[in-house]
Amino acid sequence: MTDPALIETLKSLVEPGKVLTDAESLEAFGKDWTKHFAPAPQAIVFPKSIEQVQAIVRWANEHKVALVPSGGRTGLSAAAVAANGEVVVSFDYMNQILDFNEFDRTVVCQPGVVTEQLQNFAEEQGLYYPVDFASAGSSQIGGNIGTNAGGIKVIRYGMTRNWVAGMKVVTGTGELLELNKDLIKNATGYDMRQLFIGAEGTLGFVVEATMRLDRAPQNLTAMVLGAADFDSIMPVLHAFQSKLDLTAFEFFSDKALAKVMARGDVPPAFETDCPFYALLEFEASTEEVANAALETFEHCVEQGWVLDGVMSQSEQQLQNLWKLREYISETISHWTPYKNDISVTVSKVPAFLHDIDEIVGKHYPDFEIVWFGHIGDGNLHLNILKPESLTKDEFFGKCATVNKWVFEIVQKYNGSISAEHGVGMTKRDYLHYSRSAAEISYMKAIKAVFDPNGIMNPGKIFAE
Numbered sequence: 001m002t003d004p005a006l007i008e009t010l011k012s013l014v015e016p017g018k019v020l021t022d023a024e025s026l027e028a029f030g031k032d033w034t035k036h037f038a039p040a041p042q043a044i045v046f047p048k049s050i051e052q053v054q055a056i057v058r059w060a061n062e063h064k065v066a067l068v069p070s071g072g073r074t075g076l077s078a079a080a081v082a083a084n085g086e087v088v089v090s091f092d093y094m095n096q097i098l099d100f101n102e103f104d105r106t107v108v109c110q111p112g113v114v115t116e117q118l119q120n121f122a123e124e125q126g127l128y129y130p131v132d133f134a135s136a137g138s139s140q141i142g143g144n145i146g147t148n149a150g151g152i153k154v155i156r157y158g159m160t161r162n163w164v165a166g167m168k169v170v171t172g173t174g175e176l177l178e179l180n181k182d183l184i185k186n187a188t189g190y191d192m193r194q195l196f197i198g199a200e201g202t203l204g205f206v207v208e209a210t211m212r213l214d215r216a217p218q219n220l221t222a223m224v225l226g227a228a229d230f231d232s233i234m235p236v237l238h239a240f241q242s243k244l245d246l247t248a249f250e251f252f253s254d255k256a257l258a259k260v261m262a263r264g265d266v267p268p269a270f271e272t273d274c275p276f277y278a279l280l281e282f283e284a285s286t287e288e289v290a291n292a293a294l295e296t297f298e299h300c301v302e303q304g305w306v307l308d309g310v311m312s313q314s315e316q317q318l319q320n321l322w323k324l325r326e327y328i329s330e331t332i333s334h335w336t337p338y339k340n341d342i343s344v345t346v347s348k349v350p351a352f353l354h355d356i357d358e359i360v361g362k363h364y365p366d367f368e369i370v371w372f373g374h375i376g377d378g379n380l381h382l383n384i385l386k387p388e389s390l391t392k393d394e395f396f397g398k399c400a401t402v403n404k405w406v407f408e409i410v411q412k413y414n415g416s417i418s419a420e421h422g423v424g425m426t427k428r429d430y431l432h433y434s435r436s437a438a439e440i441s442y443m444k445a446i447k448a449v450f451d452p453n454g455i456m457n458p459g460k461i462f463a464e
């Protein structure tokens, strides 16, 4: 698929050795964490400056070559997959923290800064970057902005969107825009920064981002609670939220826990077997707060909602309890799961989950279903594990049929077909379950403004 003469012209735009076309690189950089599409890019290019990104975009417009922005490639919707001869633009060499302002509490990042690198930098300043999830050690700020990543602290801190003070972007025409200039207050019309957040690289490249930091949380403390049934989880959330400022409220099923326990490297929270578990976290900043947490726990036990529980007493125990939840995605990836990342408003979660569980169980009683998610913000991850007996294609084919029913329920509850993983290629055929025809045509019109030749990540969010 590679056109050698064309690739020579691309090489002239960047430093020597910063265009790769070997089979191994094409395979590695042409895909993200999804396994639905075979990678087939024609080259990978590694710009080292904004000017080089602009030159690549102008080159792509001239030669009508599609570009795929690439971050840490931890995405779960095939939004960073290059399956059709595209050129992948990787930000691995634009990975520096450029500036820190202690008064504004802001950090200027190149797009290839790894999420954990920003978290660690914040910690060194005595501050906190709160967007966090299991892939934070590999995902990049550009990719986090591209997907508007959420994660485990959304209940308190919101999504990546909340932490972007300003951005420099190179549009699909090669123009450099400086969006919002890091201001807190800026009432000068459309906030185009927000358009580029969650755009999955379809409008242009994020080439620099100013990220906000927060004060560091004090004495973070986690509790893992075993719930009597799923219906008990929501009253438990309500009980704790009315007494404490939670920084996280996650849930997982017994099946999810069993997979993690089978690894053998995580200590159990407690012995009692329960059908569902909640992991909540708060700042035990004073003894009163810790006591309030214990009193609420006792109340939940008295009500019959909670069967057992544990509260972390040390940093090590806090980390161990989090592993029970954070290791789920990676552990079940062994079974090539079909992942759904759906959301509804928090109050609708119990009815919504029952409807979906019933429909999936009815049509595919043989499939192993693993539930977990960020239930404190209404986001559920429904994972269907591939049975050994089915090939990947047979399995994904069957799951596509389930999707229709799942998304009809999502629509019934006015929810979203993708809470945080993005639409990419895996969910693009289902976008109409969450967005009206009018909205979709406005979205396409917006893309045409920033990317008139359709070179930016075509086939993502909408089919070409």
Ligand SMILES: Cc1cc2nc3c(=O)[nH]c(=O)nc-3n(C[C@H](O)[C@H](O)[C@H](O)COP(=O)(O)OP(=O)(O)OC[C@H]3O[C@@H](n4cnc5c(N)ncnc54)[C@H](O)[C@@H]3O)c2cc1C
Binding pocket: 032, 033, 068, 069, 070, 071, 072, 073, 074, 075, 076, 079, 080, 091, 111, 132, 133, 134, 135, 138, 139, 140, 141, 142, 143, 144, 145, 146, 147, 148, 149, 150, 151, 152, 199, 200, 201, 202, 204, 205, 206, 207, 329, 330, 420, 421, 457, 460
């Ligand atoms: C184990 C595991 C757990 C996860 N948990 C969560 C979770 O809890 N919450 C959550 O939200 N996500 C989660 N994810 C998904 C994933 O980590 C996030 O979507 C993350 O934001 C992707 O970042 P990335 O750098 O890997 O981006 P990539 O996968 O490389 O790209 C994602 C999108 O961003 C675009 N993009 C990348 N760089 C740029 C740029 N510079 N400019 C413009 N567009 C760009 C790409 O084209 C693509 O559309 C998880 C993934 C794994 C593997």
